[in-house]
Amino acid sequence: MVLAELVQYVATGLLVGGVYALMSIGLALIFGVMRVVNFAQGDFMMLGMYLTYFYAMSGGVDPLLGAILTIPPFFVLGFIVHRGLLARVTGGGDPQRQMDAQLILTLGLSLVITNAATMILTPTPRGIRTTYATQAFALGPILLNQARSYAFAMALVLAAAVYLFLTRTNLGKALRAAADDPEAASYQGIDVRAMHGLAFGTGIALVAAAGGLLATYYPIEPSVAGNFIVLMFVAVVLGGLGSIPGAFVGGLVIGLVQSLTLLVLPFQLQNTGVFIVFLLVLYLRPQGLFGRRARTV
Amino acid sequence: MASRARGWLGIAAIVAAGLVLALVIEERYHHRVLTLVFLWAAMGLAWNIISGYAGQISFGHQVFFGIGAYVTVLLVVKTGLTPWIGMGLAVAVAVLAAVLIGLPTFRLGGIYFGLATLAYPLIFRIVMDWLGYQEVAVPMIRERPAWFMQFSEPRSFDLLALGVLAATLVLSRAIETSRLGYRLRAVKENEQAAEAMGVDAFRAKMTAYVLSAAPAAVVGAVYIHAILFIVTPDAVFGLLVISQTLVVSLVGGIGTLWGPVIGAAVMVPVSEVLDTTVGDRLPGIQGVVYGAALMLIMLYAPEGLYWRIQQAIRSRAGRGAGAARPVIAPPVDTIAASAPTGAVLLEVRDLWKAFIGLQALSEVGFDVREREILGVIGPNGAGKTTLFNVLNGFLVPDRGTVRFRGETVTGLRPSALCRRGLGRTFQVVRTFPHLTVLENVMVGAFARTGAVDTYVRTGAVRRARGVATGTLTLVGLVDRADALPGGLTTLELRLMELARCLATAPRLVLLDEPLAGLSSDGVDVMIAMIRRVRAGGVTVVIIEHTMQALLRLADRLIVLDQGRRLAEGAPGEVTRNPAVIEAYLGKRWLARMRAPTC
Numbered sequence: 011m012v013l014a015e016l017v018q019y020v021a022t023g024l025l026v027g028g029v030y031a032l033m034s035i036g037l038a039l040i041f042g043v044m045r046v047v048n049f050a051q052g053d054f055m056m057l058g059m060y061l062t063y064f065y066a067m068s069g070g071v072d073p074l075l076g077a078i079l080t081i082p083p084f085f086v087l088g089f090i091v092h093r094g095l096l097a098r099v100t101g102g103g104d105p106q107r108q109m110d111a112q113l114i115l116t117l118g119l120s121l122v123i124t125n126a127a128t129m130i131l132t133p134t135p136r137g138i139r140t141t142y143a144t145q146a147f148a149l150g151p152i153l154l155n156q157a158r159s160y161a162f163a164m165a166l167v168l169a170a171a172v173y174l175f176l177t178r179t180n181l182g183k184a185l186r187a188a189a190d191d192p193e194a195a196s197y198q199g200i201d202v203r204a205m206h207g208l209a210f211g212t213g214i215a216l217v218a219a220a221g222g223l224l225a226t227y228y229p230i231e232p233s234v235a236g237n238f239i240v241l242m243f244v245a246v247v248l249g250g251l252g253s254i255p256g257a258f259v260g261g262l263v264i265g266l267v268q269s270l271t272l273l274v275l276p277f278q279l280q281n282t283g284v285f286i287v288f289l290l291v292l293y294l295r296p297q298g299l300f301g302r303r304a305r306t307v
Numbered sequence: 308m309a310s311r312a313r314g315w316l317g318i319a320a321i322v323a324a325g326l327v328l329a330l331v332i333e334e335r336y337h338h339r340v341l342t343l344v345f346l347w348a349a350m351g352l353a354w355n356i357i358s359g360y361a362g363q364i365s366f367g368h369q370v371f372f373g374i375g376a377y378v379t380v381l382l383v384v385k386t387g388l389t390p391w392i393g394m395g396l397a398v399a400v401a402v403l404a405a406v407l408i409g410l411p412t413f414r415l416g417g418i419y420f421g422l423a424t425l426a427y428p429l430i431f432r433i434v435m436d437w438l439g440y441q442e443v444a445v446p447m448i449r450e451r452p453a454w455f456m457q458f459s460e461p462r463s464f465d466l467l468a469l470g471v472l473a474a475t476l477v478l479s480r481a482i483e484t485s486r487l488g489y490r491l492r493a494v495k496e497n498e499q500a501a502e503a504m505g506v507d508a509f510r511a512k513m514t515a516y517v518l519s520a521a522p523a524a525v526v527g528a529v530y531i532h533a534i535l536f537i538v539t540p541d542a543v544f545g546l547l548v549i550s551q552t553l554v555v556s557l558v559g560g561i562g563t564l565w566g567p568v569i570g571a572a573v574m575v576p577v578s579e580v581l582d583t584t585v586g587d588r589l590p591g592i593q594g595v596v597y598g599a600a601l602m603l604i605m606l607y608a609p610e611g612l613y614w615r616i617q618q619a620i621r622s623r624a625g626r627g628a629g630a631a632r633p634v635i636a637p638p639v640d641t642i643a644a645s646a647p648t649g650a651v652l653l654e655v656r657d658l659w660k661a662f663i664g665l666q667a668l669s670e671v672g673f674d675v676r677e678r679e680i681l682g683v684i685g686p687n688g689a690g691k692t693t694l695f696n697v698l699n700g701f702l703v704p705d706r707g708t709v710r711f712r713g714e715t716v717t718g719l720r721p722s723a724l725c726r727r728g729l730g731r732t733f734q735v736v737r738t739f740p741h742l743t744v745l746e747n748v749m750v751g752a753f754a755r756t757g758a759v760d761t762y763v764r765t766g767a768v769r770r771a772r773g774v775a776t777g778t779l780t781l782v783g784l785v786d787r788a789d790a791l792p793g794g795l796t797t798l799e800l801r802l803m804e805l806a807r808c809l810a811t812a813p814r815l816v817l818l819d820e821p822l823a824g825l826s827s828d829g830v831d832v833m834i835a836m837i838r839r840v841r842a843g844g845v846t847v848v849i850i851e852h853t854m855q856a857l858l859r860l861a862d863r864l865i866v867l868d869q870g871r872r873l874a875e876g877a878p879g880e881v882t883r884n885p886a887v888i889e890a891y892l893g894k895r896w897l898a899r900m901r902a903p904t905c
Contacts, residue, residue, distance in 0.1 A: 099606060109418065111609045117550070117598075120598065288426055289411065296419055
């Protein structure tokens with residue numbers, strides 16, 4: 011009986027973690043290629059939720075399909091944001107300052123998006139009604155919420171697609187080359203700025219799709235970004251900044267920790283478990299689970 | 308000295324202007340805006356201490372603001388303690404929190420530090436919610452309102468906030484002009500170079516963090532009594548607090564005490580006016596304005612308004628004043644090429660160091676004798692720089708010991724080694740690019756200031772300036788003292804780095820390819836300089852690629868190849884060693900040299 015309860019918590023954690031994993035690989039991709047910590051990632055997720063909601067309300071599109079349909083417009087949006095904003099920040103040639111400047115730019119972007127969304131979309135939470143949101147698959151004594159199960163499965167498929175794109179296609183390899191050594195990549199005829207745009211667009215598209223999947227069971231509101239951006243950061247740091255498989259595992263771990271924290275702490279303190287794991291990882295293994303310790307001198 | 312007086316005058320001017328405004332303004336709402344300007348300027352200044360001077364961008368500074376607010380108000384509610392005293396206790400709690408947060412977090416570099424700081428206010432927010440402090444109101448106290456910081460006259464809050472601002476300005480100014488200020492700037496510009504120059508980076512950052520936590524807590528406490536009246540976790544630990552802090556600091560310019568003041572004076576009234584005029588119809592307009600301000604400033608003036616204005620004034624004033632550059636002539640070489648050597652100064656035994664997939668050092672051992680010039684040569688990848696990094700503490704060896712002046716120093720931090728008399732320069736010169744040449748060298752000079760200066764701080768900066776000027780004169784660079792490193796030639800940069808290293812009063816210097824990239828004249832200057840350093844009683848260990856130069860300079864050579872010590876001895880001896888020739892030139896050369904002459 012106790013074991014069944016434990017398995018239930020693990021299963022719930024993994025299902026939620028799958029969606030976290032998808033949003034986190036978007037952030038990891040952007041950091042891995044561009045060295046930009048994107049504070050606005052959660053806001054693009056929020057916009058992805060709203061677009062999925064819009065699809066569902068205006069065209070009756072099922073949110074699971076709607077999530078996929080957010081990918082093309084958000085890819086374009088990400089590409090434009092990169093070209094129009096991020097690529098213009100230089101930091102006076104000093105890489106550290108450029109990193110800081112880009113980070114603060116995305117923080118500003120996040121503030122603008124959250125607050126503009128509050129003005130335009132109103133703070134009222136919305137939801138998409140689906141038949142499967144309240145149903146569950148029963149595996150013996152274990153119950154798996156259907157919406158979360160579908161979202162989990164789709165997240166896995168999308169993450170696998172990204173992985174195959176990065177490892178099997180020439181474009182993906184060019185992207186990784188641009189990430190590893192932008193200068194050497196540019197000597198090989200790789201357009202590094204275009205690769206950055208591609209990475210940012212893909213990263214934004216992934217988080218928007220994750221938002222769409224989340225919308226099947228989570229209330230949609232303008233302030234939703236704040237609840238998730240920190241979880242994404244934690245997942246990405248946990249996996250090793252910039253590592254895609256690391257971020258994926260990191261996302262799953264966050265889901266697990268959140269769920270298992272409930273066994274020992276009250277619901278309100280759910281995220282303290284996550285932050286404690288985060289700080290422990292930073293303290294004990296700052297390069298993350300999958301990262302390599304950089305040589306210092 | 309003139310600029311020093313100008314700094315204090317500037318603070319006095321800001322306070323005077325604040326006083327005049329506080330007295331002139333009539334309308335209650337305008338007083339509120341004025342109070343907000345003062346408080347956010349002070350908060351920006353607090354943040355600027357750790358993130359501007361020390362360069363450690365903190366995204367969680369509202370944690371101290373929130374602690375200040377909660378501790379003060381809870382003390383009033385639970386014990387009836389006046390906020391005037393409660394504020395002091397709140398500062399103590401904030402300082403304690405800064406120490407507890409800083410200890411683990413400053414082990415993280417760069418972006419990791421910033422990300423970690425995000426987590427702390429979130430944890431506080433959750434915990435405050437859970438403890439049931441979702442809303443704590445300041446209790447209304449009718450009798451003795453002033454004793455409970457509950458003024459009915461809005462002017463009083465102006466003056467209180469102005470007092471907080473003035474105190475924070477004085478604190479910032481004191482840091483800027485002190486030894487700590489120079490050290491923080493050095494850490495910000497190049498942490499490793501700072502460490503090698505005797506700056507304990509961890510300690511400097513911790514000090515700055517504590518000093519920036521204290522005013523933030525005071526601002527939080529005053530903010531609650533002047534503006535909010537009700538503490539909620541979201542209002543004090545939330546993102547809007549740090550956003551506002553970042554906005555005033557970054558718009559104004561960081562790393563200077565004028566920046567946050569300018570930023571607050573511009574941004575706070577704008578956002579307040581917008582909030583009152585269209586805030587009802589468009590809730591969140593403040594957030595949009597802050598976000599847009601951050602984006603615009605990063606796109607068009609990432610250094611902030613203050614620096615942008617200063618740059619404009621300077622370029623107007625400095626037009627057409629291209630300084631003629633004196634040519635550095637090699638000093639007359641009257642010093643003997645070799646000198647008698649003394650006792651063993653540095654003992655290296657059985658050093659091993661491996662990186663992932665690479666054994667960089669194996670079983671390396673040798674002695675360095677007092678007043679000798681020891682050359683370390685070897686082909687690329689032989690482990691020369693790794694050896695230096697182990698010797699001066701950047702890397703901890705996997706095995707083996709280093710003894711310096713009879714003391715085992717293996718595993719000590721570079722700053723600790725520097726203070727014991729072990730200096731170094733770098734293969735690629737590491738400057739503090741935004742400090743002048745003189746200030747670069749002063750950072751080194753602070754390393755030698757002894758125990759007396761810990762208590763008599765006022766003299767430390769003046770004395771360091773004296774030492775730095777003397778050292779710059781020694782290397783012939785005193786004419787360039789006020790230049791920034793960016794405008795120096797390669798030779799001048801190498802000389803500056805040497806001067807910075809000498810300013811630490813070392814017994815032993817490790818020079819990593821000091822001749823790299825120099826013209827033949829430059830090589831002559833540098834060689835003469837190194838001889839002069841030794842003549843001054845300093846022992847020299849030097850890595851060099853060019854055999855020619857080293858044969859002129861070194862008393863003894865050590866040859867490294869693939870992480871192992873291949874040979875050791877007098878230069879002439881070593882260069883005839885077959886194993887050395889093979890390592891440098893390959894087997895075929897060796898065969899050719901061995902073959903009888905045709």
